[in-house]
Amino acid sequence: MDNRSDTYAPLTVETLPQRLGSIDGARSKLGATTENWKTREVGDGNLNLVFIVESPVGSIVVKQALPYVRLVGDSWPLPLKRAFFEYHALTRQAARDPGRVPEIVHFDEEQALIVMEHLTPHVILRNRLINGQKTDNLGQHLGRFCARTLFRGSDLHLKAADRKRDLALFADNVELCDITENLVFTDPYFEAEMNRHTTPQLDLLVARLRADMSLKVEVQHMKRIFCSNAETLLHGDLHTGSVMVTDTDVKVIDPEFAFYGPMGFDVGMLISNFLMSYYSQPAHGDSPGSRDAFQEWILSQIADVWSTFAEEFATLWRTERNGILYSADLYERQNDPIASENALNQVLHQIWTDAMGICGIEMHRRILGLAHNADFEDIEDPDVRAPCEARALVLGRQLVLNRHKIVGIGQLFDLTRHIHQEDML
Numbered sequence: 008m009d010n011r012s013d014t015y016a017p018l019t020v021e022t023l024p025q026r027l028g029s030i031d032g033a034r035s036k037l038g039a040t041t042e043n044w045k046t047r048e049v050g051d052g053n054l055n056l057v058f059i060v061e062s063p064v065g066s067i068v069v070k071q072a073l074p075y076v077r078l079v080g081d082s083w084p085l086p087l088k089r090a091f092f093e094y095h096a097l098t099r100q101a102a103r104d105p106g107r108v109p110e111i112v113h114f115d116e117e118q119a120l121i122v123m124e125h126l127t128p129h130v131i132l133r134n135r136l137i138n139g140q141k142t143d144n145l146g147q148h149l150g151r152f153c154a155r156t157l158f159r160g161s162d163l164h165l166k167a168a169d170r171k172r173d174l175a176l177f178a179d180n181v182e183l184c185d186i187t188e189n190l191v192f193t194d195p196y197f198e199a200e201m202n203r204h205t206t207p208q209l210d211l212l213v214a215r216l217r218a219d220m221s222l223k224v225e226v227q228h229m230k231r232i233f234c235s236n237a238e239t240l241l242h243g244d245l246h247t248g249s250v251m252v253t254d255t256d257v258k259v260i261d262p263e264f265a266f267y268g269p270m271g272f273d274v275g276m277l278i279s280n281f282l283m284s285y286y287s288q289p290a291h292g293d294s295p296g297s298r299d300a301f302q303e304w305i306l307s308q309i310a311d312v313w314s315t316f317a318e319e320f321a322t323l324w325r326t327e328r329n330g331i332l333y334s335a336d337l338y339e340r341q342n343d344p345i346a347s348e349n350a351l352n353q354v355l356h357q358i359w360t361d362a363m364g365i366c367g368i369e370m371h372r373r374i375l376g377l378a379h380n381a382d383f384e385d386i387e388d389p390d391v392r393a394p395c396e397a398r399a400l401v402l403g404r405q406l407v408l409n410r411h412k413i414v415g416i417g418q419l420f421d422l423t424r425h426i427h428q429e430d431m432l
């Protein structure tokens with residue numbers, strides 16, 4: 008499906024009940040009396056329409072792709088087929104980590120819409136972090152989600168033919184990959200047209216970053232890995248705006264950027280968004296120091312993401328390594344489990360190193376590129392915002408350049424805390 012469909016029409020609050028009223032899934036959740044359906048558009052993301060539809064008996068979410076980038080407008084066309092990739096990614100994630108993604112009620116490829124479970128009373132994690140609110144076991148759920156989806160989508164686990172079929176299917180998600188290739192890995196490092204940053208406060212630092220040849224070479228090494236290391240089905244956009252939470256529950260949403268790429272990508276993007284939240288916290292607190300404890304909680308969640316990821320990945324390595332890679336014929340069945348554990352540790356080390364590189368690049372793009380994040384954007388005073396952003400920019404550079412030398416979470420946190428004490432402007 009492309010943008011030339013004759014029947015596609017964007018939904019509106021007015022047309023939605025009539026257009027979805029005959030869909031069994033919607034009727035089963037809301038009842039058949041469409042006059043009782045109350046619809047509101049709640050999309051605040053960069054790309055799509057999102058509606059919540061409520062009736063006296065239940066509620067659903069309807070997400071519909073627009074034929075352009077919502078953030079920019081119809082001058083930037085974007086294929087409707089991204090809904091197809093989101094649907095297929097959700098079905099795979101649901102099978103690989105049951106209960107962690109919203110249940111799909113109905114998919115309409117022609118209309119590029121997905122009807123899904125209304126997650127309530129969940130809210131976007133990024134907003135909860137801005138408000139200083141915790142969620143139980145957050146890092147554990149997210150680390151487990153990453154391990155299960157990344158391991159089970161790869162040649163470590165899948166039959167080779169299944170993985171190759173999936174690789175071919177998601178290889179067509181060209182335009183969304185193109186967004187990442189340009190907006191994440193290239194545009195932040197030169198004066199690209201759609202870039203913006205806090206000016207003039209960050210100007211000098213930004214100029215220094217854009218003149219830093221070593222940094223740009225390392226970023227391009229990471230881009231090469233992103234484009235060529237098709238090892239597993241990624242979520243592709245796993246930031247804190249793609250997670251919905253309550254005090255105790257965690258769901259992962261919005262995998263429309265799904266594609267086959269390096270395992271470190273999802274893990275690195277997630278850690279990066281936690282670290283940006285960390286640096287933004289002082290500006291969201293009521294008084295100096297009021298968010299100190301919450302900042303430490305954020306770091307503890309990052310530690311949980313990584314330790315749970317590594318533990319779960321190791322468990323899957325030992326119990327579900329049925330794919331073509333690191334065959335047990337070479338290790339366990341030769342009575343050499345130690346070699347298998349060594350191989351596991353080397354794979355985890357590679358994922359960590361890639362994650363550190365992506366983590367740094369994601370910080371740069373959220374501060375220098377087109378798509379910023381609310382953690383920093385909601386800080387109204389640019390003289391307060393810029394020092395927070397500057398710390399993330401400096402950490403980002405260190406992570407990209409030194410990713411091979413940062414051997415563990417402790418070293419990442421030492422660096423993070425050290426930079427937090429400094430004025431980088």
Ligand code: SR1
Nearest residue numbers: 053076078186190244378
């Ligand atoms: C034009 S889209 C910009 C960003 O929004 C999405 O959430 C992705 O993060 C993308 O990079």
Ligand code: MG
Nearest residue numbers: 052244249261
């Ligand atoms: Mg999204």
